[in-house]
Amino acid sequence: MAEAKVTDPVEILRNLIRCPSVTPEEGGALAYLDALLSNAGFTTHRVRLTGPDTPDVENLYARFGSKGPNLCFAGHTDVVPPGDAAQWRFPPFEGAIQDGLIYGRGAVDMKGGVSAFIAAGLDVAAAHGHDGDSESLPGSISFLLTGDEEGPAINGTEKLLRWLADRDERIDHCVLGEPTSRAALGDMVKIGRRGSLSATLTVHGKQGHVGYPHLAENPIPGMVRLLAGLDGAPLDGGSAHFQASNLEVVSVDVGNAAFNVIPAEAVARFNIRFNELWNPVTLKAEIERRLASAAGNMVHFSLAFEPRSSDSFLTAPGSFVDLVVESIAATLGRRPELSTTGGTSDARFIKDYCPVVEFGLVGTTMHAVDESTPIDEVAALKRVYADIVARYFAAFGR
Numbered sequence: 001m002a003e004a005k006v007t008d009p010v011e012i013l014r015n016l017i018r019c020p021s022v023t024p025e026e027g028g029a030l031a032y033l034d035a036l037l038s039n040a041g042f043t044t045h046r047v048r049l050t051g052p053d054t055p056d057v058e059n060l061y062a063r064f065g066s067k068g069p070n071l072c073f074a075g076h077t078d079v080v081p082p083g084d085a086a087q088w089r090f091p092p093f094e095g096a097i098q099d100g101l102i103y104g105r106g107a108v109d110m111k112g113g114v115s116a117f118i119a120a121g122l123d124v125a126a127a128h129g130h131d132g133d134s135e136s137l138p139g140s141i142s143f144l145l146t147g148d149e150e151g152p153a154i155n156g157t158e159k160l161l162r163w164l165a166d167r168d169e170r171i172d173h174c175v176l177g178e179p180t181s182r183a184a185l186g187d188m189v190k191i192g193r194r195g196s197l198s199a200t201l202t203v204h205g206k207q208g209h210v211g212y213p214h215l216a217e218n219p220i221p222g223m224v225r226l227l228a229g230l231d232g233a234p235l236d237g238g239s240a241h242f243q244a245s246n247l248e249v250v251s252v253d254v255g256n257a258a259f260n261v262i263p264a265e266a267v268a269r270f271n272i273r274f275n276e277l278w279n280p281v282t283l284k285a286e287i288e289r290r291l292a293s294a295a296g297n298m299v300h301f302s303l304a305f306e307p308r309s310s311d312s313f314l315t316a317p318g319s320f321v322d323l324v325v326e327s328i329a330a331t332l333g334r335r336p337e338l339s340t341t342g343g344t345s346d347a348r349f350i351k352d353y354c355p356v357v358e359f360g361l362v363g364t365t366m367h368a369v370d371e372s373t374p375i376d377e378v379a380a381l382k383r384v385y386a387d388i389v390a391r392y393f394a395a396f397g398r
Contacts, residue, residue: 005122005123005126005127006123007118007119007122007123007126007382008119008379009118009119009120009378009381009382010097010102010378010379012115012118012119013095013102013107013111013112013115013378014097014102014104015032016029016032016033016111016114017093017094017102017105017106017111018093018094018095018104019032019077019093021077021078021079021106021147022078022079022081022082023080023147023149023150023151024055024056024057024147024148024151024155025078025147026077027077029077029111029147030046030059030060030077030145030147033060033062033077033114033118033145034046034060034062036122037118037121037122037143040064040122040125040126041125041129042062042063042064042121042125042143043063043064044060044061044062045060045062046058046059046060047059047060047061047160047163049148049155049156049160049163051154051155051159054152054154054155055152055155057146057147057148057155057156059145059146059147059148059155059157059160060143060144060145060146061142061143061145061160061163061164061169062142062143063140063141063142063143063169064121064124064125064128064137064140064141064142065137065139065140065141066140067140068139068140068170068172069139069140069172069396069397070139070140070141070142070169070170070172071139071140071172071173071174071175071388071389071392071396072141072142072144072171072174072354073117073121073142073143073144073174073176073177073385074143074144074157074174074175074176074346074350074356075113075117075143075144075145075146075176075177076110076114076146076147076149076150076156076157076346077106077114077145077146077147078146078149078150078151079105079106079109079150080105080109080150082105082369083369084369087369088103088369088370089103089370090103092104092105092371093105097375100374100375100376101372101374101375102372102374102375103370103371103372104371104372105371106371107365107371107372108179108361108363108365108366108371108373109178109363109366109367109371110177110178110361110366112179112361112373112378113177113178113179113360113361113381114145114177115378115382116360116378116379116382116385117143117177118143119382120382120385120386120389121141121143121389123386124137124141124386124389138393138397139172139393139396139397141389142171144157144160144161144164144171144350146160146346149345149346153346156346157349158346158349161349161350161352165353171350171353171354172354172396173320173355173392174347174350174353174354174355174356174357175356175357175358175359175385176190176345176350176356176357176358176359176360177358177359177360177385178190178345178347178359178360178363179361179362179363179366180339180342180358180359180363181336181359181361181362181363182337182362182363183364184334185377185380185381186331186332186336186384187334187336187337188336188337188339189321189325189328189337189339189357189358190340190341190342190345190347190357190358190359191241191314191315191317191321191340191357191358192242192312192314192315192340193310193313193340193342193343193345193347193348194242194245194273194275194312194340194344195273195274195275195278195279195280195283195309195310195312196271196272196273196309196310197271197274197280197283197284197305197306197309198269198270198271198272198305198306199269199270199287199304200268200269200303200304201223201227201230201267201268201269201270201291201302201303202265202266202267202301202302202304203222203223203265203267203300203301204264204265205218205219205220205222205262205263205264205265205266205300206264207261207262207263207264208261208262209261209262210259210260210262211260213262216262217262218262218263219263219264219265219266220254220266222266222295222298222299222300222301223252223268225295225298226268226291226294226295226299226301227249227252227268228294229290229291229293229294229295230247230249230270230287230290230291230294231249232290235272235274235286236275236277236278238275241276241314241338241340242275242276242312242314242340243275243340243341244275245272245273245274245278245283246272246273247270247271248270248271248273249269249270250269250270250271251267251268251269252266252267253266253267253268255267272287273343274312275312275340276313276314278312279312280309284305288303291303310348313347313351314340315351315355315356317338319395320355321338321357323391323392323395324388325338326391327387327388328359328384330387331380331384331387332380336359345358359384360381361377361378361381362377
C-alpha cells in the first residue's frame with residue numbers, strides 16, 4: 001500500500017466554485033474533475049447526453065477498481081444562477097474565503113459535497129496504487145456526476161444510470177452528497193423522499209359584461225368550489241417514515257385586468273408531495289374523484305397532469321443506513337435523524353438501481369445570495385465520507 005495522502009477538499013471546492021457551471025453549462029467543472037481523477041488512476045468517462053427540446057448536458061462517471069462491490073458517490077456540479085452579482089459580498093464565482101467561510105454559488109448545493117467525496121476518493125486511490133485493483137481494496141469506489149440536476153433533470157443522472165446499465169456497470173450502494181444537514185453538520189440523513197405530482201386545473205366559463213351576468217358564466221365561483229373540494233380533507237395522516245401528503249395550490253389566475261368583464265376561464269396550478277401510501281396512478285384517480293364530486297353537474301372543468309412525476313421511495317433502515325449513521329456518529333459525535341422530508345433529488349433515479357442514502361452539508365444558504373459554508377465543515381464532511389468508505393469495504397468487501 002502506498003504512503004497515505006491527505007487531499008484538501010477546500011482547494012477542490014475553490015476550483016469548482018470558479019467554474020461558472022450554471023445549468024446547463026459545464027463551465028469547466030467536469031473537465032477539472034476529469035483531469036484530477038484520471039491523473040489519480042480513475043477510469044473516467046465524459047458522457048454527453050441529449051434529448052428533444054432539452055439542452056445537451058455533460059456528465060462524468062469515474063471508477064477506481066474493477067471488482068465489486070462498487071460504492072458510488074453521486075452529485076451534481078451544475079448550479080442555479082447567482083442573480084444580481086452586485087448583491088453578493090464577494091463575486092459569486094470567486095471562491096473567496098473570509099472568517100472561516102468559503103463563499104460562492106454552489107458552495108453548499110452541491111460543490112461542497114462533491115469536493116468532500118472527491119477528496120476522500122483521491123486519498124483512497126493514493127493509498128492503493130494506480131492499478132485500482134489492489135487486494136487491499138476489496139471492491140471499487142466510483143463517482144457519478146451530472147450537470148443537469150438544477151435544470152430539467154432529463155439528460156443527467158437518469159440517462160447516465162441507463163448508460164451504465166447498458167455497459168453492465170453495476171453500482172451496489174450509493175451516497176448522494178446533497179446538503180441534507182439542517183442546523184449542524186450530521187444532524188440529518190435522508191433515507192427517502194416523497195413523490196411529486198403537478199397538475200393544471202381549468203374551469204371553463206363564458207366571457208361577458210358584469211352588468212349582464214345572465215349572458216355570461218363566471219368560472220371563478222366554480223374554481224373556488226373545486227379547490228375547496230380538492231383540499232377539504234387530508235390525503236392521509238402520514239406513515240412511520242413519511243409526513244402526511246400535502247397538496248399546495250401555487251397559482252390561480254384569470255388573466256383579467258378589467259373590472260367590467262366576466263372572464264372566460266380560471267386556471268389553477270397545484271403540486272402534491274406524497275408518501276408511500278400513494279403512487280402517481282392512485283393519486284391521479286383520487287384527484288379526479290374529488291374534482292368530479294365537487295363539480296357535480298354545475299362546474300365545467302378540465303385537468304391536465306404534468307408528464308413527469310416522481311414516486312416516493314424509502315431506503316429502509318438496515319445495514320447500509322446503519323453504516324452511514326455510525327460513520328457520522330463516530331466522526332462528528334452526533335447521531336443523525338433519519339428523514340424523508342424536503343423536495344426531490346436525483347436519488348429518485350438512483351433508487352431504481354441500488355440502495356441510496358443522502359448526506360451532506362448544512363443547507364441553509366443554498367440558492368441564496370452569499371451562499372457559503374464553513375471550511376472546517378467541508379473538511380469534516382470529507383472525514384465522514386472517508387470513514388464510510390472504510391466501513392463499507394470492511395462490511396461488504398469481498
